[in-house]
Amino acid sequence: DASTMARVALLCLLASIGKNLKSSVHAGVGSNVTLKTPIQDLQSSALFWHFYDGKEIITVASVSSSTLRLNTSYEGRAWINAANGHLTLGALTQQDSGEYIITIVYKHGQSDAAKIRLTVSEPVSNVDIKSNVPDAIEYNSTVILTCSAIGSSLSFKWINGSAPIVVDGTRITEIKVSSTLTSSSLFVFYGPDDVTLTPANPPKFIQAGSTFNLTCSASSLPPASFTWYYNGTRIETSSSVLTLDMIKGYTKMANYTCRAENPKSKRSVPSPAVSFAIMEGISSVEIIGPTGFLIASNSKANLSCQATGGTVGKVDWLKDGKPLGPSSPRVVFAADESSVLISPLQKDDNGRFTCRVSNAVSSKEAHYNMEVIYGPEQPTITAKKAVEVNQQVELTCSAASVPTANYTWKLNGTATTTTAAVFIIASAAYKDAGTYTCEAHNIITSKTTSTSHNLSVQGEGTLDGLSDGAIAGIVIAVIIAVALVVVGVWCYCRQKVP
16 A cells, blocks of 8 residues: 555665764653754755654654644654754653654755664663672671662673772672762771871880870771780770870889770781880979088088989989089088088088989979178278369278178278278368278178278369369460560560661
């Protein structure tokens, strides 16, 4: 009949289409796709789109004299662009997969055709991974992972984290590979590995009561449990952190280790050992010294340094911030340097003594102010030897002495009322000239020393230049002399030159 003849004619036309007119398009279920024809000249009298699923040919749509006709099964989901002949299909299903043939009949009676293969794929979904074992133990378990999914033309790709899994023929024996990525958690119980102690190199001595902690860590799944050992003896704690409170009774130098155990794999791995000792710090230091008067050349002093709390490691003595050593036979240290004897005391022993006690973890110091009584030594007077009348005069007396000396002054052997170190004359007179004697007295040693100074008082201007009256007289005399010379010269000239 006519329809059969039309199909035969269309199949013959389809078979005659050149390879250069074939193309393929891929799209997903539910999406839209536009099928484009490679034919350039669209000035046709009629254009037809047919669909061939391998069994039968179905007319999709046609355009003739600008009139569009659609197959009833394509109404609402097929459109033709009359300008270029493109066919757009919407809400695709997998049944839309097949060959689409465009036939163009030109006004002069010739025709042309092209075909496009459309593949509609179902998106990948319901991707799932299953394991043959619920729990896997490192080095012991063989695991088979199975990936399943729904979708068209599936392929599989296996990834561990972000790295592709590669078949090595030993541990990984088969992989099927995909364009869809999924993830699943496979719990492989491993470890403990890399068991370490922090800090790895602690100080040789740790101060008791400090915040020092020793931490044990390991790479393990599930997390490892920990046990601690002191020289091989177990410490009663299961914490991953060992604090000083947990080992109060362990003070000697010892090796500390921890052992990590995986409760699933039952593996137990020890850490490297670290060594340290716990030491008490020095709590306080005190210097015990003499409390009475210390007289130079007569007294001696024994300074004892006493520390509390902790073990004394070293004792250092200083005087006025500088190390105190056995510089003379007068200074003698005890064998352990806990005390020093100075005998006999001298004036140079005055000063601040420091005792510094230290051990490996702490240092404390104490101070003692030594006062050695001596003097007064021979005093000195600082003053001018000569002054002019009416000038102020100061005479200063000083003498080395501990305690500070008391001073008295005499003029020409007669005591004055001045008891200060400085003797002041507000306005010198001739009667103030003479011998001034300063006496220095130490109230503890009862020693008195003295020295003298001769002071002369001279007339005004005799020491620092002419007085104002003398200068005025000289000026007047010069003026008179100049005037007499001028007058004499004038008289002489009058006589010679009328």
